[in-house]
Amino acid sequence: MVDNAWIAAALIAARPQALSALLRYFRNLDAAEEAFQEASLRAVRTWPVKGPPRDTVAWLIFVGRNSGIDAVRKTRRNVALPSEEHLSDLDDAEVDIAERLDGAHYRDDILRLLFVCCHPDLPANQQIALALRVVAGLPLRQIARAFLVSEVAMEQRITRAKARIAANNVPFDPPDEEGRLERLGVVAMMIYLVFNEGYSRGHSDPDAALLCDEAIRLGRLLQHLFPSEPEVMGLVALMLLQHARHRARTDAEGQIVLLEDQDRTLWDGPMLAEGRALVEKALRHQEPGTYQVQAAIAAQHARAKRAEDTDWGAIDRLYQTLEVIQPSPVVTLNRAVAVSKAYGPEAALALIAPLGDRLDSYFHYHGVRGGLLLQLGNTSGAREAFNRAIALAGSPAEAAHIRLHLDRLAAQPALPPASAIN
Amino acid sequence: MLYAVLCYNDENAVATWSKEEDDACMARLGQVEDGMKAKGKMGPVARLLPTTSATTLRKTSGEPLIIDGPFAETKEQFLGFYLADCDSLDEAIAFAKELIKANPSGGGYEIRPVGIFHPSELG
Numbered sequence: 001m002v003d004n005a006w007i008a009a010a011l012i013a014a015r016p017q018a019l020s021a022l023l024r025y026f027r028n029l030d031a032a033e034e035a036f037q038e039a040s041l042r043a044v045r046t047w048p049v050k051g052p053p054r055d056t057v058a059w060l061i062f063v064g065r066n067s068g069i070d071a072v073r074k075t076r077r078n079v080a081l082p083s084e085e086h087l088s089d090l091d092d093a094e095v096d097i098a099e100r101l102d103g104a105h106y107r108d109d110i111l112r113l114l115f116v117c118c119h120p121d122l123p124a125n126q127q128i129a130l131a132l133r134v135v136a137g138l139p140l141r142q143i144a145r146a147f148l149v150s151e152v153a154m155e156q157r158i159t160r161a162k163a164r165i166a167a168n169n170v171p172f173d174p175p176d177e178e179g180r181l182e183r184l185g186v187v188a189m190m191i192y193l194v195f196n197e198g199y200s201r202g203h204s205d206p207d208a209a210l211l212c213d214e215a216i217r218l219g220r221l222l223q224h225l226f227p228s229e230p231e232v233m234g235l236v237a238l239m240l241l242q243h244a245r246h247r248a249r250t251d252a253e254g255q256i257v258l259l260e261d262q263d264r265t266l267w268d269g270p271m272l273a274e275g276r277a278l279v280e281k282a283l284r285h286q287e288p289g290t291y292q293v294q295a296a297i298a299a300q301h302a303r304a305k306r307a308e309d310t311d312w313g314a315i316d317r318l319y320q321t322l323e324v325i326q327p328s329p330v331v332t333l334n335r336a337v338a339v340s341k342a343y344g345p346e347a348a349l350a351l352i353a354p355l356g357d358r359l360d361s362y363f364h365y366h367g368v369r370g371g372l373l374l375q376l377g378n379t380s381g382a383r384e385a386f387n388r389a390i391a392l393a394g395s396p397a398e399a400a401h402i403r404l405h406l407d408r409l410a411a412q413p414a415l416p417p418a419s420a421i422n
Numbered sequence: 423m424l425y426a427v428l429c430y431n432d433e434n435a436v437a438t439w440s441k442e443e444d445d446a447c448m449a450r451l452g453q454v455e456d457g458m459k460a461k462g463k464m465g466p467v468a469r470l471l472p473t474t475s476a477t478t479l480r481k482t483s484g485e486p487l488i489i490d491g492p493f494a495e496t497k498e499q500f501l502g503f504y505l506a507d508c509d510s511l512d513e514a515i516a517f518a519k520e521l522i523k524a525n526p527s528g529g530g531y532e533i534r535p536v537g538i539f540h541p542s543e544l545g
Contacts, residue, residue: 022471220474277475284488
């Protein structure tokens with residue numbers, strides 16, 4: 001890190017809180033962003049000389065607010081306010097703002113900023129791009145690279161998203177408790193979307209891993225706002241437990257390595273520990289939710305030192321809980337994998353048999369089914385299922401993984417089904 | 423005399439470091455540690471996970487109150503500590519100075535003499 005890297009880190013850390021307060025003040029996202037940008041520039045000029053202010057967030061809000069007023073005055077050809085060298089000495093003003101920040105205000109401010117970015121009118125990819133640009137403050141270049149599009153295209157996407165938000169009214173009234181929880185749910189889902197965008201890309205791509213890091217940071221931010229919400233703990237835990245495995249998830253050629261084949265020494269120990277601690281904290285509340293249960297499943301995998309130590313019975317029970325909270329054929333399909341490990345492939349095939357209609361165009365359904373048929377020695381059935389899966393694969397890595405199964409099948413003489421052997 | 427050197431910093435700022443930046447910082451701090459080890463003065467060292475993973479117990483008249491999170495909301499959080507056997511406060515300060523030089527971020531190190539110390543059985 002260069003000498004002034006601490007300033008960059010402090011600015012990134014202060015951004016959500018300072019920007020959201022400026023949004024409340026200016027009631028306009030572009031104006032708030034410009035004011036924060038201006039305050040950041042002045043911080044880079046002033047802080048190395050005068051030392052960091054006692055309260056960086058309050059300083060940035062104060063200077064940002066005044067620079068915003070400056071801008072308005074300049075366009076009106078009026079006299080500008082005194083420069084920040086004087087302003088930063090006005091400790092009273094800082095204290096005043098800091099006091100107002102400490103109240104319930106700042107929670108609703110940040111939640112509003114996050115909520116604005118995931119307006120239901122915005123398509124998912126615009127929500128993610130906007131959150132990364134506005135809340136996380138990632139440079140356009142980095143976001144564009146992470147989404148594999150040009151900077152121009154990404155700039156247009158973000159501009160379109162902002163125009164849509166401006167056309168709608170940003171909700172400035174503080175929400176009631178019910179409205180607050182509703183916003184929380186929408187925001188949590190957006191954060192998980194950011195995470196999945198990176199996770200599904202595979203972690204051999206460093207730009208995709210960046211999305212996971214940022215999602216975790218946003219999740220922690222949300223947890224600071226709602227320290228006692230078990231679902232928020234669950235969300236952060238889930239992301240940590242999944243991301244902790246990223247170095248083991250793909251091999252040198254970028255191929256997917258299945259959980260049971262992963263080199264567990266490559267898992268990130270502190271990240272797993274944090275995830276497991278959060279799951280245990282969350283479950284103490286006895287208000288199970290989908291993030292918590294998924295995190296609890298990931299935690300079961302995390303605690304197994306070797307794949308064969310996995311408690312598949314416990315994982316099956318957790319999936320049953322998930323089936324109650326959030327019934328979906330995909331959940332049942334995942335449960336089938338646990339069932340096959342705990343009770344054998346026949347029980348698992350029976351479980352997924354009724355899902356065929358609804359999951360016929362789902363890659364993983366055919367992949368799992370092929371694997372189960374293979375275990376039973378039904379090679380022709382397995383081959384058919386794998387071929388179907390390849391046709392539906394969403395990424396080259398997915399297709400390559402299934403092709404591996406097919407190649408292995410082709411390399412061995414066709415065996416009669418297991419029932420025929422018996 | 424045994425001293426605890428406690429690390430305080432804004433955990434949100436530390437969380438913005440990339441893996442490479444974090445590793446580089448830990449490597450530099452490790453070198454300072456090694457210097458003390460070579461003199462036979464280094465005790466246990468711990469880095470704590472973020473305060474979001476913390477649980478706090480508060481004494482009440484009945485069952486203790488269990489709170490999600492740290493004891494107090496502060497701008498800088500307690501992130502980790504070193505125990506070192508120093509001949510004088512000056513030596514402890516010199517050690518903390520090395521640490522603060524090795525650490526690129528803001529924050530600070532608090533030096534506290536240790537009253538009671540039970541040696542570890544964890545190794």
